[in-house]
Amino acid sequence: MKKIHLYTPIFAGLLLMMSSCNFFSLDTPNDPNNPSLGSVSQNASRTQVQNLVTGLESRHRDYLFTVTMLYGTMGRELWYLNASDPRWQTDWLGMNGRQATANMFGYLNTYQQPYFAIRQALTVIDAVNNTNTFTTEEKNAVSGFAKTLMAYQYLIVAMGQYENGIRIDVKDIQNPGPFLPLAESLTQIKRILDEGNTELGGAGTGNFPLRLTSGFTGNGFGTIASLRQLNRAIAARLAVYRQDWQGGLDAVAASFYSATGSLEAGPAHTFGAPPDTFNPLFFVKNANVSTMMVVHPSVLRDTIAGDARVRAKFFRRTAPVSVTSDGTPLAGLYQDNRFALNTSEVKFFRNEELVLIAAEANAQLNRTTEAVAAINRIRTAAGIGNYAGATTKEALIDEILFQRRYSLWAEPWGHRWVDLRRYNRLNAANVDVSIDRGTIFRQLARPQAEINWDEYVKTR
Amino acid sequence: MLKSTYFSMARLIFAAGMWLLTAIAFAQNQVSGTVKSAEGSPIPGTNIVVKGTTIGTTSGADGTYSITLRQNNATLVFSSIGFQSKEVSVGNNSTINVMLVEDVSNLQEVVVTGLASSIKRSNLANAVGTLSAKELMGTTQIQTVDNAFYGKLPGVNMNTNGGAPGGGVSIQLRGISSLVGASQPLYIIDGVYANNGVNRSGRASVTGAGAETQDDASNRISDLNPNDIETVEVLKGPSAAAIYGTRANAGVIIITTKRGSAGKTKVSFAQDYGFATPQRLFGVDNWTEAKINTFFAAARRPIELERFRAANGQTWDYEKYFYGNTAPLSNTRLGISGGNDKTKFFISGALTDEKGIVRRTGFKRYSLRANIDHKLTNDITLSVGSNYINTNSDRGFTGNQNNSGASIGYNIAYVPNYYNLFPDESGRYPDNPYFSENPIAVTDRGINNTNVNRFIQSFNLTANLYKSEKSLLKLVGQGGLDYTQGTTFVYLPEDLQFQRAQGNPGDVIWGKTENVNTNFQTALVYNWNIGKVNLTSQAGAVRLNFREDRLLNRSRGLAGGQTNLRQGTVQEIFDQRFQTITDVGAFVQQEANWDDKIIATAGVRWDKSTLIGDADKFWAFPKASLAINIANFDFVRSSSLSSVFSQIKPRVAYGQTAGVPAFGTTFTPLNSANIGGLLGSVVTTAAGNAAIEPERAGELEFGLDLGLFNNRIQLEATYYDKQTRSNIQNLQLSPAVGISTIPTNLAQLQNRGVELSLGGTIAQKEKFRWSSRVLWWKNDILLTKLGIPAYNSGAFGVTLGTFLYQEGFSPTTIVGTRPARDANDTPAAEGVRTGAYILGNNQPDFQMSWSNEINFFKNFDFNMLWHWKKGGDNINLTEFLWDGGGTSPDWDEDDNGDGVPNGRQRGLAPHNGADRWVQDATYLRLREAALYYTVPTTSLNKWSNNKISRVRVGFSCQNPLTFSKYRGYDPETSTFGLQAVASGVDIAPYPTQRRFFGHLVVEF
Structure with missing residues (x-):
């Protein structure tokens, strides 16, 4: 009988294990690391919507690095020299006959990041509309703000894709709408922007109901009224792209445009130390590295003597950064001087552009006096004296494009590339590819993943 | 699910009951002996089983065993890893000494196939790979399993x-x-x-x-x-x-x-x-003034030529220094x-x-x-x-990197061997003008x-x-x-x-x-x-x-x-x-x-x-x-x-x-x-x-x-x-x-x-x-x-x-x-x-x-x-890097004699495809x-x-x-x-x- 005592604990242990703790039963786990997307689709709390809106601000800045570098490269405002991976040179510059293909190196971010922001904006709009914790005015404010940033992001994609057109209807992730032609795409972006304007108009007065970062509030964009002005500023940019000159002037008038105020005025993408993100455009001056955004030599070559913008924006290094790719050596002696710190903010829309839009629209409408006045506002600020050239429309447009080149250099938009294309001037006379022996790209290709998706839809 | 739990319980109780019944004894017959190898040394741990039953024992350290039989005409099966198994009919013997022959095959080894059972390799229906200690580590010492x-x-x-x-x-x-x-x-x-x-x-x-x-x-x-x-x-x-x-x-x-x-x-x-x-x-290419003139931009040539001349023929083989x-x-x-x-x-x-x-x-x-x-x-x-x-x-620090230069192989791909990256007498590391980091400093510090x-x-x-x-x-x-x-x-x-x-x-x-x-x-x-x-x-x-x-x-x-x-x-x-x-x-x-x-x-x-x-x-x-x-x-x-x-x-x-x-x-x-x-x-x-x-x-x-x-x-x-x-x-x-x-x-x-x-x-x-x-x-x-x-x-x-x-x-x-x-x-x-x-x-x-x-x-x-x-095939991006830096061992050679060095002429013309790097x-x-x-x-x-x-x-x-x-x-x-x-x-x-x-x- 002694042995039985040994078995007793074994059996007891087994029985306990098998029956007591639901040995075979498992529960579906919750994510221990993150909240779920589903948690905000219905009855989101105020804090949840606040977090989504802050998330939108975060997504809104994610395009910054790649768009600045790639679109800036396309218009030869700059070179992004990177010895670690020659494709930043060979593929982006189109060296050795390379084309902007559907699989082009490193360009997908310029397409994807804006759409990440648009997805975030759609999520914000859904969340705020499906909860009772906000008043109608507050809902309008949040939705109008989201649509304003959405329109800005759509326009980034449209500028990259240009005549390929873009998808506007992207709400249903499994059933995105068709690619619309360029003109139709721009019209749809205008619609979204106008909806945002209307909603902001019905959002009451005073401050935006949720917290925004200092990129907005620190630059005077913390109120409903000022956000509406931002909406109109984007509308002004879009209007001149659509050659709607009067519309452009109307939008400028409703924006934060100031003929006499600081040209720097405008909202910014904010950056900071972790857990925030450092300013990706910041490079330590004179750093002895082989990765650097440098000013394109043609920009330096074409300057007007004494231009304050050149002194302010470009920093002459003691030694050039040089990289050789595909047997073609590139060297940059000037680097970006705009950012004092790796936490400096980056303006994404400035009064200076509004002044230039006013100049352009007025010139196009043959309102020469107004156009020249606006040009002179810019020239005075740059310390290069008043405009003394011809006042024909063509001459004024030449002048305005020249001023845009220096006023808006390397802003996170690729203005030079966009502007030259708008005026059909993307050619060797304006885009100097003699040093890099590259190719002038008119637009980027529709990404391979889009081609794949359309193929997939046919067969699913 | 619950059912199966109760089923297992029922089996356990049944089994316990059955165990109590085993007190009944049969006629018994004791057999003992020694198990030895052909060389005469005892084989401990030999399994001895009465064939067709579950009755068995193992031999002791001196190879001896003893087993109690409950039936007539029993056959004993002797098996031990590394030896061929042997069956012996007991008959009327009470002492059975057995000699086992060494097995050159591995058919007798036992392979664990079930979660709680094993099977002899000779009976296995799968190609289960086995490695003995000897096969694994018997030849040389290998760092990891x-x-x-x-x-x-x-x-x-x-x-x-x-x-x-x-x-x-x-x-x-x-x-x-x-x-x-x-x-x-x-x-x-x-x-x-x-x-x-x-x-x-x-x-x-x-x-x-x-x-x-x-x-x-x-x-x-x-x-x-x-x-x-x-x-x-x-x-x-x-x-x-x-x-x-x-x-x-x-x-x-x-x-x-x-x-x-x-x-x-x-x-x-x-x-x-x-x-x-x-x-x-991998090997490192040497430089000449002609190569410098081919490789570097016009603006860069003077300083490179100056460095080259200053080295006065001295070279530094960084690959050897780091890896050799x-x-x-x-x-x-x-x-x-x-x-x-x-x-x-x-x-x-x-x-x-x-x-x-x-x-x-x-x-x-x-x-x-x-x-x-x-x-x-x-x-x-x-x-x-x-x-x-x-x-x-x-x-x-090796392998891929971006911008930081903190990879030896990536970094030295770009450093011509006429340039000295070694620290001076006071221990200061010179900056590397060819990449963003001095790899010697990274390795040292x-x-x-x-x-x-x-x-x-x-x-x-x-x-x-x-x-x-x-x-x-x-x-x-x-x-x-x-x-x-x-x-x-x-x-x-x-x-x-x-x-x-x-x-x-x-x-x-x-x-x-x-x-x-x-x-x-x-x-x-x-x-x-x-x-x-x-x-x-x-x-x-x-x-x-x-x-x-x-x-x-x-x-x-x-x-x-x-x-x-x-x-x-x-x-x-x-x-x-x-x-x-x-x-x-x-x-x-x-x-x-x-x-x-x-x-x-x-x-x-x-x-x-x-x-x-x-x-x-x-x-x-x-x-x-x-x-x-x-x-x-x-x-x-x-x-x-x-x-x-x-x-x-x-x-x-x-x-x-x-x-x-x-x-x-x-x-x-x-x-x-x-x-x-x-x-x-x-x-x-x-x-x-x-x-x-x-x-x-x-x-x-x-x-x-x-x-x-x-x-x-x-x-x-x-x-x-x-x-x-x-x-x-x-x-x-x-x-x-x-x-x-x-x-x-x-x-x-x-x-x-x-x-x-x-x-x-x-x-x-x-x-x-x-x-x-x-x-x-x-x-x-x-x-x-x-x-x-x-x-x-x-x-x-x-x-x-x-x-x-x-x-x-x-x-x-x-x-x-x-x-x-x-x-x-x-x-x-x-x-x-x-x-x-x-x-x-x-x-x-x-x-x-x-x-x-x-x-x-x-x-x-x-x-x-x-x-x-x-x-x-592999994708050889090491060569891609070394070609980019002009340092691959055959960079300056010209296999087809057209005046363009190999380092710029791999793969199909115009030599810009990924085909250059895919190699057998x-x-x-x-x-x-x-x-x-x-x-x-x-x-x-x-x-x-x-x-x-x-x-x-x-x-x-x-x-x-x-x-x-x-x-x-x-x-x-x-x-x-x-x-x-x-x-x-x-x-x-x-x-x-x-x-x-x-x-x-x-x-x-």
Whole structure:
């Protein structure tokens, strides 16, 4: 009988294990690391919507690095020299006959990041509309703000894709709408922007109901009224792209445009130390590295003597950064001087552009006096004296494009590339590819993943 | 579900009742004797079983045994590993002395196939690979267990991350079973589900290389001391591994460690000293003024010419300086084993101290093990194994990087050898004008350390619940835990060139990762006989828990020379992740063995896992197998065939297994994004799928095993067809919808292959014994269904070579850009829908190995193992980098004499495609070779006064010779660590080494 005592604990242990703790039963786990997307689709709390809106601000800045570098490269405002991976040179510059293909190196971010922001904006709009914790005015404010940033992001994609057109209807992730032609795409972006304007108009007065970062509030964009002005500023940019000159002037008038105020005025993408993100455009001056955004030599070559913008924006290094790719050596002696710190903010829309839009629209409408006045506002600020050239429309447009080149250099938009294309001037006379022996790209290709998706839809 | 619990309870109660009835005694008859080898030495541990029953015993330390018989006309079966088994009819004898003949084949070895049962190899229906301690580590000392598998198992394809100390090996058994994640085999050590994860170190962030997969961290099976291993069994596919269910898709590697045996206590001491040198250096091109004028921009030429002239012919061979060193290697081991009838023990301690060929790199391992087996009663045995391990690896800075310059190979690719980067007399490192960092400073002052403390505890309790003459009911309880605590430390000091160029110079990441795996398994095994048919029934349940908890912190802008996180300007929670996984399973298995003639097995495993969308759903994994030992049938035995064929065994097996989705696949999270002091929630770019299913595989395997001339020649031929379905693939959505991917279960893969093994004893004379084995294997992968749009993925995109995921192709297909040969030469013409040309395939055509064991003059042993991999292409981005820097050894040569140097003229004109970097990685390699001398026992006894029982000395080497046209450091290299696909990408790796050792083993 002694042995039985040994078995007793074994059996007891087994029985306990098998029956007591639901040995075979498992529960579906919750994510221990993150909240779920589903948690905000219905009855989101105020804090949840606040977090989504802050998330939108975060997504809104994610395009910054790649768009600045790639679109800036396309218009030869700059070179992004990177010895670690020659494709930043060979593929982006189109060296050795390379084309902007559907699989082009490193360009997908310029397409994807804006759409990440648009997805975030759609999520914000859904969340705020499906909860009772906000008043109608507050809902309008949040939705109008989201649509304003959405329109800005759509326009980034449209500028990259240009005549390929873009998808506007992207709400249903499994059933995105068709690619619309360029003109139709721009019209749809205008619609979204106008909806945002209307909603902001019905959002009451005073401050935006949720917290925004200092990129907005620190630059005077913390109120409903000022956000509406931002909406109109984007509308002004879009209007001149659509050659709607009067519309452009109307939008400028409703924006934060100031003929006499600081040209720097405008909202910014904010950056900071972790857990925030450092300013990706910041490079330590004179750093002895082989990765650097440098000013394109043609920009330096074409300057007007004494231009304050050149002194302010470009920093002459003691030694050039040089990289050789595909047997073609590139060297940059000037680097970006705009950012004092790796936490400096980056303006994404400035009064200076509004002044230039006013100049352009007025010139196009043959309102020469107004156009020249606006040009002179810019020239005075740059310390290069008043405009003394011809006042024909063509001459004024030449002048305005020249001023845009220096006023808006390397802003996170690729203005030079966009502007030259708008005026059909993307050619060797304006885009100097003699040093890099590259190719002038008119637009980027529709990404391979889009081609794949359309193929997939046919067969699913 | 509840029902099955009550059913098990009912069985237990029934069994307990039956046990009480065994008090009834039969007529008894005592038989005893001694078991000896042909040389006359006693064989302890021999199993002696009354044929057709479960009655048995084992021989003691002096080879003696004693058994009580309850029937007349009994036959005793004597079996011991390494000897041919023998049957003796008892008759009226009360003393039976037996001599066992050494077995040159491995047919008598026992293979663990069920979760609680084992089977003789001669009865096995699967091609289960086994490695003995001798095969694994008997030739030379290999740093990590997985590295010791190279070339020893058919059906295995292996890659190394590189040669950095501390391991890092990817193992693919019978091709690729999963298109996502690591897809590494499941390791089970003495019943414990071992952690083979990779601890994130953050190195890839500090160096800018990219994602976690480029950390070049090693997989944690490298912690295990390979010398502790007694056997390794490799269940290569679902047909053999079905009983392991949801975690077995990539195969199962079952490791059994050494245990003590009854008898005199043995003390074994071993010391190895050796050194390692690089297998191959890439070579560095020299410069001339003409080359400088070709390579550099006009503006740059004057300064380069000035530097060149200033060097005055002096050159610095940086490759040799960094990689060309001789690394000292040392291994010390002490093992003590022994015991008595009741208790046996094996205790081992090992110290591995192996430096790397790169300065300030190396690997240290301290391992302590105690394995104890104790018989509580005649019917209850408890076995425990405890293993504490500390490993410490310094892996240095190699591989990919971006901008930081913190990779030796990447960096020196750009430095012409006329420029001096060495520190001056005062110890100041000059800035590197050719790249963003001085690699000498990084090597001298950077730190990339991983320190792991690990404890593995196993237990196994076997209790005979009921025993009768013809049946035995056993309870087997098994389980254990594997606790791993890893600390990673990556550091670049603030005064390095690249750091000085940062807003916050100095960068340190400290990581702590804790893994706790626990598992518990219980089974009832009932062994019974009907006539000549032996039946084994088993049923049981398993529960597994896996917990991982990691936290990495980063600090930048460091105080001078400081590495404490608080000594930084910018302090950051770099990564935190919690992960808890639970699996449960139940299994039943029935084996039937008709007199070793026909052996059939069938079983089912049911599994659930919290990794699967529906966590509470059981998935069933059936299996069945049949082996027929034709040579055991009387019509063969009595025929003339029996003089030739000792074994003729056709066999067939089918089984199903699964692979679980990665943790998080079911979640669609809102990730955190901080901006301007506010916390944002951003929609993930990778949606989850709450309905995700496991990846399931079914494999049909059949083969033929032949033993010729008393098993002196053995042939094993196997064909398998493994079909996986519900393979997880991320459906790439239209990038316009703002969510990039959703996982789907739509893909299907097919792996078909052949494995051949031909082994034999070529000579078996007293003064010359030579056994040899040739293995040949190949695997063909095909993506039979993708279910989502075809796409390219992996490595660095089409312009440098990537991989194709398209129906009708293998996912090992390398595609990329290349110039068109003519107007009709398009990717579409090759059938590729992703806009890229086919450039190669990483999958080898076949692999072959040849192992030899030669014993001559009785006391000399010579072993060697050759390995040939035919075909399989790599993407050689090391050459891409060196060409870019003008430093590849043939850069300035001009093979076609057109005035353009080779370095600018590889591949098709205009020499801008990815075709330049895809290169055949065929090789023939001498994997291992060794010569040992065992001091003859007689002279030893005389000399040591019988105190020393064995002394063995020898020399060995690993990878001493490689024949390959591949131009990188090693054709086996693979930057992307353990990824299932995207193997064979070579980007400035830590060069792999050849290793040479002297050995001394003394046993007391």
